Amino acid sequence: MWLATGWLALSLPAHWRQVFVANEVAPGYLRPLGWLALGVSVLCCFKADHPSMAVLVWFTLLPVAAVATAMTLSYRPALLRVVCPVFLRAR
Amino acid sequence: MMVSASRGAIISRILAAIFGCYAFVWGVVALGVAALHGAGLEYHAAEQAMMMLAFLLYLGLFLWTFAAASVRRVWLVLAGGSAVMLAAAWQLQRMIIG
Amino acid sequence: MLNSFRQSMAWVHTWFGLVLGFVLMVAFFFGALSVFDREIDRWAIPETRFEPQPMPSYDNLLKQVFADLKPHPLDMAATAERVIGDLPAPETMPMVGLFAYTTHRDPVLRIGAEFAIPNKPIDSKDDHLHVHGWATIDPRTGAALPDDQLKIGSNWFYPMHYSLQVHWKNIGVFVVGLAALVMLVALVTGVIMHRKLFKEFFTFRPKKRTQRSTLDLHNMTGVVALPFHFFFAFTGLVIFASFYYFPVSGTLLKPLHDRHEVIEAEHTGLPHDEAGVPAELASVDAMVAEAKRIWAERDMAGEVGLLMIEHLGDANGYVSIYRAGSDRVALVGEGIHFKASTGEVLREEPPSDPVGAVNEFLTGLHLQHFEHWTLRWLYVAGGLLGCICIATGFVFFVEKRKQEHAKRGLQGCRLVDAMAVTTVTGMVLAAVAMLVANRLLPDAMPGRGDWEKWTFWAVWLLSLLHALWRSAPVAQARSNPAWREQCWALALACVAAVLLNWLTTGDHLLKTMLLEPYWAVAGVDLSLLACALVSVFTARRLARTVEVKQASRIDGVAYE
Structure with missing residues (x-):
């Protein structure tokens, strides 16, 4: 179960990071959506583990997810389009 | 790079940051443990609380040592403060034990 | 101290970070290995490769x-x-x-x-x-x-993490403590120096100049893992505080403490x-x-x-x-x-x-005594991010100054670069060489553990000498070929360790992963292979455009 939360936290905050791709115009709702996803990932962690453990998992997952996203941005930015499908791109 | 600091002043600050702050924090820890315990806190709780505070204080002092305008004042505060607090801790301990 | 607050803080960050960064690198790397110390023990002492047992009757x-x-x-x-x-x-x-x-x-x-x-x-x-x-x-x-039999994980890598194995008067513990304090200082001063903390949160531009991309990587690994770095340096200090750093109960307040103990x-x-x-x-x-x-x-x-x-x-x-x-x-x-x-x-x-x-x-x-394998791996990742942050700090220091030093004929960069090679590739090489020695030395050899320790120190010293010997190009604002050469050596050593484990114990990866799963040993082997891959990749990358980024080298360096 905690593995599942791992994936979730990895994929969901990615929404938020999409904001920073040098698109022409980044839709404004992405930022709140990203924060929301981060919140959801916290809840997932809490659901999966003892609270004290959950805090740690979340805090250590965060840098890993962030670095993964940053590396994607540098080497394969196109991949990030997946997290923001076409039908959502309109403003 | 060293616009306004001589070599001696820099060495003095480095020593103050490492050893001066260390002595000062020592004083705070000793006095804090004695005072908290004297105020009724369980001894190990007092000790642990001060240990956690100690490094945050050390960090702050360390940065202040380099940010402060006058090295002399830094030394004065650190040396004077630690001496006073160590003495106070000792005195407080004698009062508690009675 | 300097003209402005920001400049003073930058000075503290640069120079304390540089001097104690070498110690921090050791603490972070061996800390990351210590997360799996028991598993490394199993790898190094094949007789103990069986399942964990509860407390016996x-x-x-x-x-x-x-x-x-x-x-x-x-x-x-x-x-x-x-x-x-x-x-x-x-x-x-x-x-x-x-x-x-x-x-x-x-x-x-x-x-x-x-x-x-x-x-x-x-x-x-x-x-x-x-x-x-x-x-x-x-x-x-x-x-x-x-x-x-030396427990390489829990009795060598783990003490190395907090004491550098320098036990005389506990000097090692105090040096690591100072380094941890400097880590806190560097994090705070780093945030003060960094102008675009949030704007460049995810920025890494590998195709720019080395100086720019190492700074990107330094900032990114430092900022995104800031809570991790801060808490580990801080808790490390707190753990040792009452015993080593501020032993009030054993000295000044001993009477008070003893009285409390009796009560x-x-x-x-x-x-x-x-x-x-x-x-x-x-x-x-x-x-x-x-x-x-x-x-x-x-x-x-x-x-x-x-x-x-x-x-x-x-x-x-x-x-x-x-x-x-x-x-x-x-x-x-x-x-x-x-x-x-x-x-x-x-x-x-x-x-x-x-x-x-x-x-x-x-x-x-x-x-971390808890039972949570994901979190363990995340700790390793955090530790390695710390290593990347420190290593890129060294590289940036050198890149920033080497042109000027070359013009003025200074040797400072050359020395720093050689030290960086030693604490990055050299350190990993020493750790892996120790594992190789562990599999090569005969079982019955007296003082086998001591020989393993000597191998570790000798390889580390050799890597320093090698880095110094090859460092001349740095003084001409080019890069040190020792980086590349030690990467190749590291890749070879990693593969050798995995093969030797197979030859001497019969536990090859197919067996430890599939036939009779034993993840402690499989994990070490896989990590060694991952380390080998990263080294090869880095070495090739360095060879292609000698100047391109160096830092991803430690990216996967020998987890476990």
Whole structure:
């Protein structure tokens, strides 16, 4: 179960990071959506583990997810389009 | 790079940051443990609380040592403060034990 | 100090970061390895490759094991120097206290005992005078495992993490402590220096100049993992604070502390001293069963991690049973104490006060006794991010200055770069070389562990000499070929270690992963291979455009 939360936290905050791709115009709702996803990932962690453990998992997952996203941005930015499908791109 | 600091002043600050702050924090820890315990806190709780505070204080002092305008004042505060607090801790301990 | 606050902070960041960064690098890297110290032990001592075992029965097994345990010659010699007169023969010393310790990751059981001696100490303040004996046993049979086998993970990499293996006057512990403080300082000053903290949160531009991309990587790894770095440096300091850094209770406030200890002993009802009347030991297994029942009642059923007996054989003797850390972060033992002669419960430790709880959480966070493999790997990742951050700091320092140094004929960059090579690739190379030596040296060789240690130091020293020898190009603003060469050496060593493990023990990856899964060994092997891959990649990358980024090298460096 905690593995599942791992994936979730990895994929969901990615929404938020999409904001920073040098698109022409980044839709404004992405930022709140990203924060929301981060919140959801916290809840997932809490659901999966003892609270004290959950805090740690979340805090250590965060840098890993962030670095993964940053590396994607540098080497394969196109991949990030997946997290923001076409039908959502309109403003 | 060293616009306004001589070599001696820099060495003095480095020593103050490492050893001066260390002595000062020592004083705070000793006095804090004695005072908290004297105020009724369980001894190990007092000790642990001060240990956690100690490094945050050390960090702050360390940065202040380099940010402060006058090295002399830094030394004065650190040396004077630690001496006073160590003495106070000792005195407080004698009062508690009675 | 300098013209502006920001400049002063930048100065502190640069110079303290540089000087203590070399120490920090060691602490971070070996800290990351220590997360899997027990698994590395299994790799290095093939006889102990079996499943983790619970605490064995005291009555049926441990009782006899302890009866056979004798004072250790090493501690005999050390104690002889502290006392007046000759020590009695080791067989005649009565055992007065003992412990047995295991974790959910340990197949083997560590045991130890205290033996009483009649001698007076030379220094009258020396108040805990006992001779100790210790052993590591197979908990299934009680057989002692060879004592001279070096536990590379938990007895070499792990102490390296906090003491640099420099034990004289605990200098190593203090240097690492200062480095940890400097880590905190560097994090704060780094944030002060960094102008676009959030705007460049995810920025990494590998195609720009080395100077720019290393700075990107330095900032990114530092900023995104800031809470991780801060908490680990901070909790590391707190763990050692009361014993090493601010030992108020043992020095200035000793009278206060001792008074409290006596009051506490009265309060807890656990006898501080012996009664002087001999007494039999009741069934310890029954006490263990009772302790487990009490834990289950508190909704935290668990296994025994630590079993201790104080005042063994005396009417005041008591048995303390602590729970193994597994399902929560805080390091709580939920200790339960029994009267040794009757088995009645003397005391159940109450839940800790708020300060204690915070302290237990912080300590537990760093020492990670919990059972959570994902979190363990995340710790490794965090540690390696720290390594990348420090290493890129070195590289940036050199890149920023080498043009100017080359013009003015200075050698500073050359030296820093060579030191960086030594603490990045050299350090990993030394660790892997140690594993290779572990598989190459004959089993029966006397002092085998010492040879492994010498291999470690020798390889590290060689890497320094190599880096210095090859460092001339840096003085001309080019890069040091030692980076590339040591990457190749590292890749070879990693592959060699995996192959040697197969050849000498028959445990190849197919077997440890699929046929008879044993992830402790498979994990080490896989990490070595990953490390080899990253090294090869980096070496090739460095060869192609000698100037392109260097830092991803440590990216995967030898997890575990």
